[in-house]
Amino acid sequence: MVAIGYEDIVKAPKALLHDHLDGGLRPATIIELADAIGHPLPSTDPEELGRWFVTAADSGSLERYLETFAHTVAVMQTADALRRVAAECALDLAADGVVYAEVRFAPEQHLDHGLTLDEVVEATVAGFAEGTALAAAAGQRIRIGTLLTAMRHAARSQEIAELAVRFRDSGVVGFDIAGAEAGFPPTRHLDAFEYLQRENFHFTIHAGEAFGLPSIWQAIQWCGADRLGHGVRIVDDITTGATPVLGRLAAYVRDKRIPLELCPSSNVQTGAAASIAEHPIGLLRDLRFRATVNTDNRLMSGTSMSREMALLVEAFGYGWAELQWFTINAMKSAFIPFDERLAIIDEVIKPGYAKLLP
Numbered sequence: 555m556v557a558i559g560y561e562d563i564v565k566a567p568k569a570l571l572h573d574h575l576d577g578g579l580r581p582a583t584i585i586e587l588a589d590a591i592g593h594p595l596p597s598t599d600p601e602e603l604g605r606w607f608v609t610a611a612d613s614g615s616l617e618r619y620l621e622t623f624a625h626t627v628a629v630m631q632t633a634d635a636l637r638r639v640a641a642e643c644a645l646d647l648a649a650d651g652v653v654y655a656e657v658r659f660a661p662e663q664h665l666d667h668g669l670t671l672d673e674v675v676e677a678t679v680a681g682f683a684e685g686t687a688l689a690a691a692a693g694q695r696i697r698i699g700t701l702l703t704a705m706r707h708a709a710r711s712q713e714i715a716e717l718a719v720r721f722r723d724s725g726v727v728g729f730d731i732a733g734a735e736a737g738f739p740p741t742r743h744l745d746a747f748e749y750l751q752r753e754n755f756h757f758t759i760h761a762g763e764a765f766g767l768p769s770i771w772q773a774i775q776w777c778g779a780d781r782l783g784h785g786v787r788i789v790d791d792i793t794t795g796a797t798p799v800l801g802r803l804a805a806y807v808r809d810k811r812i813p814l815e816l817c818p819s820s821n822v823q824t825g826a827a828a829s830i831a832e833h834p835i836g837l838l839r840d841l842r843f844r845a846t847v848n849t850d851n852r853l854m855s856g857t858s859m860s861r862e863m864a865l866l867v868e869a870f871g872y873g874w875a876e877l878q879w880f881t882i883n884a885m886k887s888a889f890i891p892f893d894e895r896l897a898i899i900d901e902v903i904k905p906g907y908a909k910l911l912p
């Protein structure tokens with residue numbers, strides 16, 4: 555097999571469904587924004603600060619992990635800051651060869667300096683549009699869809715779901731809930747999910763990362779999630795051996811082609827997988843689940859879409875055919891209209907990989 559070079563992976567078109575806006579800031583931007591509001595940081599050297607984020611997220615301490623987001627969220631409290639962070643997110647993803655991305659964030663976490671929920675979304679969506687236009691001017695085509703996240707420990711999911719629907723024609727393509735799984739089952743937010751279903755809207759649910767099968771089962775069978783954020787613990791319902799045997803829930807997820815938003819590096823950091831080589835993505839691909847590759851938090855994991863793919867190439871010996879398979883899986887599972895998904899697959903992804911495939 556021809557070894558795949560990192561530069562070629564960057565050039566290959568990639569699709570990303572699970573990326574947090576507050577988990578992907580540039581360290582230099584955090585430093586500038588923090589300086590402007592007098593927010594203290596662990597370091598004011600961009601490289602050192604970047605390393606601090608990865609180390610803190612790696613530490614295994616929940617307190618230190620949460621501290622990383624306390625810093626990023628603290629500097630994203632004005633319309634200008636949100637617009638800048640969103641624009642840079644679009645530019646960074648485009649430079650990494652991502653042609654389609656759904657980026658999520660929780661508007662309720664950006665109200666500290668007096669912005670309203672609507673103003674938070676307006677600024678962020680404007681930032682994505684600005685970054686997308688700048689990337690296009692530099693010859694890099696990217697389409698970004700915004701997902702609005704509600705925090706599962708809070709009680710604003712209905713309000714955030716209505717906010718998402720209000721912005722459905724202005725860049726918001728879906729809804730999500732995130733936060734600690736244990737003790738906060740998705741069924742707490744049933745009203746919001748039922749509302750979204752009545753509105754013919756799309757949503758994904760963070761489930762089956764730290765917590766196991768009951769969380770995945772609730773997300774699908776009670777809440778009606780279109781996709782699973784992570785969903786990696788679905789492997790607990792698969793008996794491995796010479797011929798793997800799927801339990802009823804795993805079989806349902808595979809039969810219904812429910813997309814799994816797998817995030818290899820992030821899962822290793824949180825302990826949901828022991829290493830990239832032992833990550834269930836290998837088994838889930840072999841069994842042809844609708845598996846996708848994602849970044850989760852680029853800053854905290856010190857990663858990018860190209861790096862995640864390179865890690866999988868290294869761990870599982872994947873070639874271009876597999877990378878194209880993951881990419882098309884993601885594009886098929888996107889929350890934008892079917893004809894637009896098809897256009898990106900036929901006009902961008904397939905021709906891009908055709909140049910790389912032997």
Ligand SMILES: [Zn+2]
Pocket residue numbers: 572574732760783850
């Ligand atoms: Zn996530």
